[in-house]
Amino acid sequence: DAKTTQPTSMDCAEGRAANLPCNHSTISGNEYVYWYRQIHSQGPQYIIHGLKNNETNEMASLIITEDRKSSTLILPHATLRDTAVYYCIVRAINQAGTALIFGKGTTLSVSS
Amino acid sequence: KAGVTQTPRYLIKTRGQQVTLSCSPISGHRSVSWYQQTPGQGLQFLFEYFSETQRNKGNFPGRFSGRQFSNSRSEMNVSTLELGDSALYLCASSAMLDSPLHFGNGTRLTVT
Numbered sequence: 060d061a062k063t064t065q066p067t068s069m070d071c072a073e074g075r076a077a078n079l080p081c082n083h084s085t086i087s088g089n090e091y092v093y094w095y096r097q098i099h100s101q102g103p104q105y106i107i108h109g110l111k112n113n114e115t116n117e118m119a120s121l122i123i124t125e126d127r128k129s130s131t132l133i134l135p136h137a138t139l140r141d142t143a144v145y146y147c148i149v150r151a152i153n154q155a156g157t158a159l160i161f162g163k164g165t166t167l168s169v170s171s
Numbered sequence: 172k173a174g175v176t177q178t179p180r181y182l183i184k185t186r187g188q189q190v191t192l193s194c195s196p197i198s199g200h201r202s203v204s205w206y207q208q209t210p211g212q213g214l215q216f217l218f219e220y221f222s223e224t225q226r227n228k229g230n231f232p233g234r235f236s237g238r239q240f241s242n243s244r245s246e247m248n249v250s251t252l253e254l255g256d257s258a259l260y261l262c263a264s265s266a267m268l269d270s271p272l273h274f275g276n277g278t279r280l281t282v283t
Contacts, residue, residue, distance in 0.1 A: 093271070102175070102261050102274030103214070146214075152269040158204065158227055159272060161214035 061162030062086065062149045068166040071141075077134040079165055081147030084128045090151045092123060093159065094132045096143040096167075103146065103161075106132065137169045172198060175275035177262050183281045189250040192278045196243050196264030202226075203245040204272060205237055208259040217260075220245055221268055249280075257282045 064082040071077040083092065091110050095103040107114055107121045109130075114121045120133040134141055146164040150157065176195040184190050196203050205217040216229040220239035237247040243264070249256055259279050263272035 100276075102263070102276045105271045105273055108271060157202075157265075157268050157272075158216040158219060158229065159206075159214075160216065161206075163213060 061160050062090075063147045063162055065145070065147050065162065065165045067163070068168070071134075071137045071167060071169050073138060073169055073171045074136055077137040077141065077167060077169070079132040079134075079145050079147075079167065080129065081131070082129045083147070083149045086127050086149050087151065090149045092121065092127075092130050093148040093150050094119070094121065095146045095148065095159075095161075096141075097146070097164075098140075098143045106145075108150075137167075139169050139171065141167065142169045143167060175262055175264050175273055177260075177275040177278050179278060180276070181279050181281075183283065184252050185283055186252055186254060188252050189248065190252060190280060191246055191248045192260055192262075192280075194245045194247075194262030194264075194275060196245070196262075197266075197273055200264035200266050200273075201243055202265045202268055202270075203239055203243065204263045204265075205245070205247050206261040206263065206274075207231075208261060208277070209257075214261070217247065226268070252282045254282050256280065 093108040094106040097103045109121045123130045144164040202221045204219040208214045219227040234250045239245045259277045261277040263274040
């Protein structure tokens with residue numbers, strides 16, 4: 060089962076920041092927080108990941124709370140093309156493998 | 172750099188037949204994983220390969236199998252197809268076991 064909880068859906072106005080929350084209260088010390096998104100009929104797209112420090116790349120920023128029990132993905136200036144299902148995933152890297160366990164994600168709708 | 176390539180893009184098979192799907196990872200990537208996506212169950216992990224060895228397997232029946240070749244290309248096979256096997260099958264590759272996964276756009280299999 061997925062180890063994360065996300066809102067089912069969110070709306071955002073074009074040009075505004077989209078802040079997508081994720082709860083992962085049972086995360087372990089060796090588990091990373093990953094974010095992917097999936098646009099209809101395409102494969103999931105990697106966005107960003109982090110362990111405990113905040114991370115930023117050209118697509119988004121990831122803010123992880125100090126206790127690591129929750130995180131927020133920030134799309135600074137949402138566009139219509141950011142409309143997608145966003146998945147927050149807790150991923151452990153161990154000898155048994157590195158599978159991603161997907162939950163239902165958050166459907167983000169960006170409107171003009 | 173070319174992304175993950177999956178062939179064919181669409182496939183229609185009849186119950187009882189078997190099918191082979193192909194995946195070419197990003198150049199230089201050594202790990203390949205397979206996922207099944209259905210409207211009811213969402214994205215589910217099938218198996219993961221690294222350097223031609225299966226590292227991890229999801230909770231799927233033995234009718235689902237896969238392999239990885241020395242050039243990192245991978246195939247998955249489903250024998251004795253059932254209607255419930257209709258799904259989008261996604262392949263993902265990563266440079267190393269602890270690197271982000273990058274997905275292809277999948278093969279949509281329809282079983283009639």
